[in-house]
Amino acid sequence: MAYKLGIIGTNWITKQFVQAAHESGQYALTAVYSRHEDTGQQFAQTFNVDAVYTDLESFYTSGINVVYIASPNSVHFEQVKAAISHDIHVIVEKSAFSNPTEYAAILELLHDHPAVRLFEAARHIQQANFKIIEQKVAKMEKISGATFVYEKYSSRFDDYLAGNEPNVLSRRFSAGALTDLGVYPIYAAIKLFGAPKQSHYFATPLRNGADGRGIAILRYNDFDVTIEFGKGSNSHLTSEILGRRDTLVIGDIAEVLNVTYYDDGSTAHQLSQEPLSNPMIAEVVKFADMMTNPNETVEAYQELLTLSRTVNQVLFDLRQDAGIVFPADEQ
Template sequence: MIRFGVIGTNWITDRFIDGASKVDTFKLSAVYSRTDEKAIEFAGKYQVEATFTDIEAFANSDKFDAVYIASPTALHSEHAITCMNGGKHVIVEKPFASNEQEVLQMIETAKKNEVVLMEAMKTTHVPNFKLIKDSLEKIGPVRRYVANFCQYSSRYDKYKEGVVMNAFKPELSNGSLMDIGVYCLYPMVDLFGVPTSVKATAYMLESGVDGEGTVTVDYPELNGVAMFSKITNSSLPSEIQGEKGSIVIGKFSDMEDVTIVYKDGTEEKLDAEQEENTMYYEAKSFIETIENKEKENRINTWEHSLETMRILDQARKEINLTFPADQK
């Protein structure tokens, strides 16, 4: 069994545990939260006895082997490095960290301690993403990548009432680009590599983060567009356009409802069987990386995380979005 600890007690941690529980060798063994009350309450849902409010004690505990980190983005690097120095394998929610410098420090710590470090980007692990990747030659050469992920945040209602929730706080390295835009950009890096240029625009909120925005990139033979928002919804699909046809993607974050539309109008459905909770696939891949005694995940590589963060950094520079974490 791979015994897990978790950092973070919100819905995304419940979702990860639900997905990971479908992996035979997963076992939840410890919970960290800033308060005893939250740690004990969350642990009680899963009949887990070991709870912690001290991050050093948690990281050095012998109760677990690996940790899922879902703390605010501004704490990802600190929590990951502390846990890796405690000998723990680490899977960190996207976005990986606040900036490139933090990612580099995380990678160096993983190398030093010979532990697995992986970004929890589920999209690149789902079966339909592999089908998309394998189908690019059917529509190629690819000339345009359009990723659209606009999801109105319930926390925005509170924001408009004057209550700034974590999702809209620059001190936590949050905002639309970091929370939602990363879903559009990471798969692009996986599919096409590093762009030659990055431009960005955004609607900035008074709290200091972006509510919605667009990133445009150039490659030698194609252009990319990423549209993302936490203050609007969109019913438009995403699309990878090639000279022979297009791959149309209904729900980008899970790569659901995928169809190739060829130049002559004929269609081909790309429909692999997928678990409803697609976080299962990232959990399974992370656990297999540990079991195979590999130090780096073969799909969500350190290079992919690093290159994606460099795009996020450049996009933030374009829209004048800075975080306190950038000054460290």
């Protein structure tokens, strides 16, 4: 039986998620929430759904049993809290919460609702090609360092240049280059290497105090991971994990489309598989399994939750290092 899915947020990523959810055969979209009814109706019509809500309480009592949240980062906390209080499973887009204080409050609420599962939608770490990277890293004799790059011109940057303050480039919405794009390579680094011993962030500020791009350095015992990301330009650099003579080259750390291993500096071995048509399919299948079989997947679920909380802490530490404060930090 398919999970009754509700969605919050009506942008392109939500459409991609619903398409993946339907393709998996394990979800059926039954309710749409939007602050604006006309926007919600337009999205709902795409999937032949009649139930559109502008009131969150009515949405959460509509009969859904899992919600996908892709609203601005700053409102995730209240929306997730309300869902858990209604015993509804939650899949929330990155970055899940503004700071560790919010995350701690959500974990406490989850303790009171043990049947509810919370997932952060870090789709790239669930994809087959990322699993290939994990397996190869585990076999590499020595890790000497890594450089991850994810720099992509935002569709909203023209709006910013015109003098406006779009949500994805605003501290008011707990957003900026780090929490919107940097979260992808940071997730990858922590999944591959664990929590760093130290972290530093050299941010390039926008006029509103948010970060438009930056370079983060995660320090481990005997190597560093350098992470470059930004929303105001495009980079075509690959990402690399360095061994001794061997090197693992990743075409795109967020999309994980191409993975090549050089065993001696010159001989290339193509490791990547042909990716699925929708990059979210792997995660929706994984999440459905964990919701359907909670006892059998409890260890794997706790690992995902711990990873998500660690990423949240590192993002916060990096912001503190760069002096970037969100309004949510002061509440």
